[in-house]
Amino acid sequence: MRWASLSQAQALALVQIIGLSTLATAALVALGLAVDAPPAGGLKLTEAALCSEDGSCSPVSLPVRIAAEPGADHARARLLIDIPATAWEGPQALYFPDYADALGVAVGGRAVAILPEGAPVVINRNRPALFTLPEESLGSGPMGLEIAVAGHPQFGARLGIIWVGPRASLAAAYEARYWLTAGLAQAIFLVLCGLSGAFVWLAWVRRGTIQLGLAAASVSAATFSAFFAFAEPPLPVGLWTLIWDSAIRLYSVAAAIFLLRLVEVRATRFEVGYAVFMITMIIALAVTPPHLYEATFHFTHTLSIVPAVIFVVIFWSNRHRLSALNTQALMVLFAFMIATGVSQLFIDEASALGTVITQLMPLLMLALGSWVMMGQLVGAIRQYEALTETLHAQVAAKSAELEVTYAELAERRRVEAIAEERERIMMDLHDGVGGQLVNALTYLQSGGDDRALLRATLDACLSDLSLTVDSLEAEDSVTTLLAMLRARLAPVFEAKKVALDWTVEGEPMLPEVGASAGLHVLRIVQEALTNAIKHAGARHVSVRVSAHAIEIADDGRGLIGPPREGGVGLRAMAKRADAIGARIAVEDTGAGTRIRLLWEPAPTPS
Amino acid sequence: MEGRDAREGDAAAASVLVVEDSLDVARHFVRAIEGAPRLTLSGLAHSVDGAMHLLYERRPRIALVDLGLPDGSGLEVIRAAHTASWRCESIVISIFGDDRHVLSAIEAGAIGYLQKTSETGDVARAIEVALAGGSPMSPRIARRVLARLAREQPSPPAQTEDDRLTQREREVLELVAEGLQRREIAGALGIALGTVGNHIHNIYRKLQVRSNTEAVSKAQRGGLL
Numbered sequence: 077m078r079w080a081s082l083s084q085a086q087a088l089a090l091v092q093i094i095g096l097s098t099l100a101t102a103a104l105v106a107l108g109l110a111v112d113a114p115p116a117g118g119l120k121l122t123e124a125a126l127c128s129e130d131g132s133c134s135p136v137s138l139p140v141r142i143a144a145e146p147g148a149d150h151a152r153a154r155l156l157i158d159i160p161a162t163a164w165e166g167p168q169a170l171y172f173p174d175y176a177d178a179l180g181v182a183v184g185g186r187a188v189a190i191l192p193e194g195a196p197v198v199i200n201r202n203r204p205a206l207f208t209l210p211e212e213s214l215g216s217g218p219m220g221l222e223i224a225v226a227g228h229p230q231f232g233a234r235l236g237i238i239w240v241g242p243r244a245s246l247a248a249a250y251e252a253r254y255w256l257t258a259g260l261a262q263a264i265f266l267v268l269c270g271l272s273g274a275f276v277w278l279a280w281v282r283r284g285t286i287q288l289g290l291a292a293a294s295v296s297a298a299t300f301s302a303f304f305a306f307a308e309p310p311l312p313v314g315l316w317t318l319i320w321d322s323a324i325r326l327y328s329v330a331a332a333i334f335l336l337r338l339v340e341v342r343a344t345r346f347e348v349g350y351a352v353f354m355i356t357m358i359i360a361l362a363v364t365p366p367h368l369y370e371a372t373f374h375f376t377h378t379l380s381i382v383p384a385v386i387f388v389v390i391f392w393s394n395r396h397r398l399s400a401l402n403t404q405a406l407m408v409l410f411a412f413m414i415a416t417g418v419s420q421l422f423i424d425e426a427s428a429l430g431t432v433i434t435q436l437m438p439l440l441m442l443a444l445g446s447w448v449m450m451g452q453l454v455g456a457i458r459q460y461e462a463l464t465e466t467l468h469a470q471v472a473a474k475s476a477e478l479e480v481t482y483a484e485l486a487e488r489r490r491v492e493a494i495a496e497e498r499e500r501i502m503m504d505l506h507d508g509v510g511g512q513l514v515n516a517l518t519y520l521q522s523g524g525d526d527r528a529l530l531r532a533t534l535d536a537c538l539s540d541l542s543l544t545v546d547s548l549e550a551e552d553s554v555t556t557l558l559a560m561l562r563a564r565l566a567p568v569f570e571a572k573k574v575a576l577d578w579t580v581e582g583e584p585m586l587p588e589v590g591a592s593a594g595l596h597v598l599r600i601v602q603e604a605l606t607n608a609i610k611h612a613g614a615r616h617v618s619v620r621v622s623a624h625a626i627e628i629a630d631d632g633r634g635l636i637g638p639p640r641e642g643g644v645g646l647r648a649m650a651k652r653a654d655a656i657g658a659r660i661a662v663e664d665t666g667a668g669t670r671i672r673l674l675w676e677p678a679p680t681p682s
Numbered sequence: 683m684e685g686r687d688a689r690e691g692d693a694a695a696a697s698v699l700v701v702e703d704s705l706d707v708a709r710h711f712v713r714a715i716e717g718a719p720r721l722t723l724s725g726l727a728h729s730v731d732g733a734m735h736l737l738y739e740r741r742p743r744i745a746l747v748d749l750g751l752p753d754g755s756g757l758e759v760i761r762a763a764h765t766a767s768w769r770c771e772s773i774v775i776s777i778f779g780d781d782r783h784v785l786s787a788i789e790a791g792a793i794g795y796l797q798k799t800s801e802t803g804d805v806a807r808a809i810e811v812a813l814a815g816g817s818p819m820s821p822r823i824a825r826r827v828l829a830r831l832a833r834e835q836p837s838p839p840a841q842t843e844d845d846r847l848t849q850r851e852r853e854v855l856e857l858v859a860e861g862l863q864r865r866e867i868a869g870a871l872g873i874a875l876g877t878v879g880n881h882i883h884n885i886y887r888k889l890q891v892r893s894n895t896e897a898v899s900k901a902q903r904g905g906l907l
Contacts (some may be wrong), residue, residue, distance in 0.1 A: 392814030552822060559861025566863060580860040 093411050100415030108429040111256065115171065115249040118241035121221070125156040139174065139236040144229035144367045150195035151233040157221040159183075159240055169243035170221075171250050172205040174236030180224035181207055191224040198307040199228060199316070202257035202431045206250040208243055229366035230317045230373075230428050257431045261304035264439050268298035271442060289334030290445060297438035304435050318362055321373065325354040327438055328380070332387045334445055339397040343390050352382045373500065399455075402448045413437070499564035500592045502543065504599075508540040539564055543602060547595035554584045557594050558621060561602060569617075574609050577618035585623045587657035587675050596652040597626065597673065600660070603645050604628040604671045612669060624675060631668040649673075694794030696813065697724035699742035701733040701759055702775060703751050711746055711775075730754040737762055737770070744809060745772040746796065749783050757790045757850055757881060764791025764890070773812050780824040788889050793817060815883035823859035827889065847888060854881040 097477045112221075114120065126140065127133040133156060144151035171182060177200040180191025188207045227233030239246055272294040279291035303320035310316065329351050329611070336343055355377040364372040388410075395403050416433045516533040524530075546552070546560050562578055586593050601619070605628060608614045612632025621628040646662065649671075653660045658675035698715050700723070702708040708726055715721045724742035727733035730753050737745065737759065745763045749756040756774070763770040773796040774787040778830045784795045794817025796808045811817060831847060847855070850871070857867045863881075 546822075551823070552825065555860060556821055556825045557860060559825075562861040563820055578861050578863075578866065580862075 089407070093407055093414075096408060096411030097414040100412050104415055104429065104433075109430055111252075111432075112173075115239055115241060116245040118171070118239040118246055118249070119120050119159070119162060121157050121159065121238040121240060123157070124223075124235075127154045127156060138238065139234060142225065142227070142233040142235075143370070144227070145231055146365065146367045148229060148367065150226050150228055152224070152226045152374040153233055153235075155223045155225065155235060157223065157238065159219040159221050161218045165265050166244070167211065167243040168209045168241065169246040170207040170209065171239040171241075171246040172207075172236065173239070173249075173253055174234070175205065175225060176200050176227045176231060176234040178226045179205060180226075182222040183209055184219050185222075186210065191226055195313070196226050196229060199303070199309050199313060200307060202261060202304055202435070203307060204253045204257070226314045228317070228370035232367075232370060250320045257435075258305070258307075260432060261301060261435050264435055265298065265301040265305035268294060268439060268442070271446070272298045275446070277505065284337075286334060286337035286449065289330045289337060290442075290449065293327050293330035293334055293438075293445070294442050296323040297442055299323035300327060300438060301435060304431075314366060317369070318358070321361055322358045324438075325358060325380070328384070329354050330384075331441055331445065335391055336387075336394075338445070338448055339391060339394040341390060341394045341397075345347060346383075346386060346390060350387070353383055354380075380583055398448065402451060405444055405448070409440060412440070413629050497592065500595065501548075504544050504595065505541075508544065509537050512537045512540065519618065544595065546597055547592075552594070554586065554594055554597055555580055555621060556599050558601060558619075558626075561598055562619070565602075565605060569609065572609050574614060575616045576605075577616070579618070579620045581620065583623065584621060584626060592658045596656045600649045600652050600673055601626060601628060603649050607645055607671075608632055608669070614668060627670060628672075629665065629668060629670040694722050695722045696743040696809075697722050697740065698735070698744045698746060698809065699724045699727065699736055699740060700746045701727045701730075701751070701756060702746070702748040703728045704748070707748075707775070713738050714805035715809075716804070717803075718809075721806060721809065728752070730756070730758050733759045734762060736803045737766070741766070741768050742770060744808070744813065745770060746775055747772050747792070748775040749787060757787060760787055760790040760792050771813060773809060773817075781820055781826070783825050784820075785823050785889075788823075788886060791890055793886060793890075815879075815886070817857075817882075817886060819858050819882050819885070824855045827885065828852070828855050828859060847885065851881050851888075852887050854878060855885065858882075 122138045122139055124136050124140065125133040126136045126142075136155070140153075140155070142151045142153040170183070171178060177292055178191055178196035179189055181188040188209065221238075221367055221494075223235065223238075225233045227236045239249070272291070273541065275287065275294045279287040300320060300323040303316070303323075311319070329347075332350060333347050336347070357380070360376060361369065361372055395406070398406070416437070467634040512533055516530060516537075518534075520530070541565065543561065546557055549557075552560075559580075562576070566576070584597070587599070605617065605619070606618045608628065608630035612630055614630035614632030617630045621631075646660070650660045656675070658673055661672040661674055663670045663672075698721050700711050700715070702711060705728075705890045708728070708828030712726060715723050721744075726739045727736050727764040728751075730751050733745070733747070733751075733756075736742075738758055745759060747756040747759050747763075751759075760772045760774070763772040771793045772787075772791060773793045774784055775798055776784050776795040777798045784792075784870055787795070793815070794808070796805060796812070808817075831852070850873075853871060854867055857870055862870065864875055868878045871878075
């Protein structure tokens with residue numbers, strides 16, 4: 077980053093983070109002062125004499141640390157403290173806010189707490205201690221306080237400042253501190269266990285790096301917090317300490333990877349490097365002799381600042397991928413982290429606040445991380461919903477378009493079909509009824525007055541018209557149409573004394589269906605019958621209707637011979653037959669004429 | 683004329699009410715009735731209203747009814763005649779191609795139909811034939827009746843024995859629908875010509891009974907009875 081080209085926004089962010097850090101530092105210092113307020117009536121003991129095994133003593137100021145000898149399984153020290161002469165009233169107590177890991181206490185030569193030989197059985201990182209003194213054990217004169225302290229070799233023994241004074245006020249201070257440190261640690265442990273369960277489940281379901289990172293970070297944080305929550309180690313102290321230390325380091329790596337994935341950064345080299353670095357540090361700690369553990373611990377943690385800074389740089393340069401709100405939240409957290417570091421300079425080393433912050437930090441970090449992730453998840457769901465909605469809208473629009481297209485197509489086909497039928501009916505009326513009516517009118521205009529002829533013509537018109545109307549009956553089969561024709565013509569045949577044989581062998585399966593086809597068949601048969609009785613002078617006509625043919629045979633003079641009106645009729649019949657995909661066959665049988673309307677069997681739908 | 687027993691063989695001439703809105707056609711029928719020795723004109727109506735009035739006032743034996751009347755359908759008149767307290771047969775005046783209407787008229791109670799274009803002599807004869815129960819049946823009406831029966835086949839409505847068509851009656855209908863004439867049907871089924879007429883008469887009667895049953899159930903549903 078070139079500082080010269082710092083943009084206004086970057087400068088603003090810098091100012092913000094510095095301001096926030098300052099505010100947080102002030103708040104923490106104030107909080108620390110409040111938390112570590114001296115208990116009322118209490119006397120603070122800070123001067124002690126550290127005595128070696130051989131009995132020689134040297135003055136020290138509390139807090140004091142005693143490292144373990146190389147190879148020793150614990151560090152142990154004896155301290156002598158003078159309680160100045162005070163006018164004590166009521167029951168008194170000794171309050172140890174901070175020590176590690178076990179204490180032995182004697183006042184005026186009387187044992188209050190006994191420290192067993194050997195390594196302590198507990199690990200004490202955050203628990204205070206309170207000892208009620210026996211009645212009248214503190215006299216009006218100066219009193220000698222003897223303290224034995226033992227600690228595990230990894231971090232040595234530690235003794236912080238000591239309070240002596242009225243039991244009631246010291247007990248209150250002890251209670252407050254206990255809940256702020258050990259109580260809080262247990263609560264945080266429980267919360268982290270719950271979070272771990274949730275995130276591990278999420279990682280199992282989603283199987284993404286981001287979820288895996290979060291799950292690993294939360295499990296590490298839970299392990300880390302267990303160290304603070306339970307005084308009695310479930311494993312050998314060395315191993316338990318190593319696990320605790322490894323947990324916080326793995327947590328750093330997992331949290332870093334999670335946060336980078338959150339801003340969609342895939343810094344593979346950094347991530348692998350960070351992990352390798354941390355594993356190296358863990359191995360170094362594992363092989364370090366116990367008495368050098370603390371030194372290695374501090375050294376490795378100092379080294380860890382380097383990858384942490386690299387992470388912050390990478391993360392910060394990609395923070396625009398987060399929403400403004402999340403960036404603000406992260407900034408507050410970073411400011412808080414800086415503030416915790418800075419405030420350590422102003423707060424008593426033994427302050428409860430340091431412990432609180434140390435314990436709380438992973439939880440805060442995880443809470444923030446999961447909040448940011450939930451925010452992104454919700455955003456993703458909203459995006460998905462919006463996308464789905466758009467998709468649905470598009471599908472609906474396309475469907476509507478298609479429907480319109482189909483409707484238009486159907487409408488066009490319908491209109492075409494109607495036009496076709498209209499054309500057919502017009503042609504039919506024009507050729508049939510129209511022609512006959514024109515003939516009749518012309519006959520009348522030219523002075524004709526043969527009523528019988530006129531009546532016959534009008535009858536023929538009606539008959540023609542009824543044929544047309546018949547053919548429009550959508551429900552009727554061809555057989556029914558033919559039967560109607562036969563019923564209509566029956567009186568004519570009767571009047572002319574012509575016998576008509578009518579045989580139906582099957583319903584005609586015409587190649588084409590519809591009113592037009594029916595009408596064409598009707599006209600053909602009508603024409604053939606009319607020919608037979610009008611022109612051929614037949615005495616006997618037979619009609620045979622079957623699935624693939626209609627046959628009209630007569631015993632008349634036949635069609636072959638001198639040209640007559642039937643010629644035109646035959647051509648018209650052939651044309652009609654053609655229109656329905658059939659053909660006309662005319663034969664002279666010797667005894668008369670046989671006209672057949674023939675068609676190929678329609679393919680039966682299977 | 684088909685060989686039906688002349689049930690209405692009483693000496694008194696049958697009175698005929700003509701219901702027809704076209705004056706020319708009405709005059710044609712009036713002339714035909716006046717020319718027939720066994721028929722007398724009971725009255726002439728041009729509307730449903732007028733027809734109802736004359737029907738109950740003159741109590742005719744026969745009503746010749748056109749279906750398309752200016753103030754309603756002739757079916758109303760046919761129904762009224764069919765359910766009248768005295769015996770009154772109605773005959774539909776039909777034009778070509780309206781068999782659909784003829785069928786509903788028969789179901790409403792008409793005993794037959796008469797072509798509008800029939801010659802005067804034919805009118806009187808057709809009325810007498812119809813009275814004798816020998817009204818012709820067109821192939822299309824036969825086909826429609828069969829189609830209706832086929833539709834009803836799966837679940838025949840609750841009906842009495844007398845309105846269900848017999849197998850033979852169905853066969854007759856089938857042949858009528860194919861265009862065969864009574865003589866041919868008789869030949870094809872090996873029965874007497876008169877029997878064919880009986881069958882057709884029974885088919886008509888059953889159609890009317892059916893329509894009556896339907897009308898009653900409809901009326902019951904409508905709260906009229």
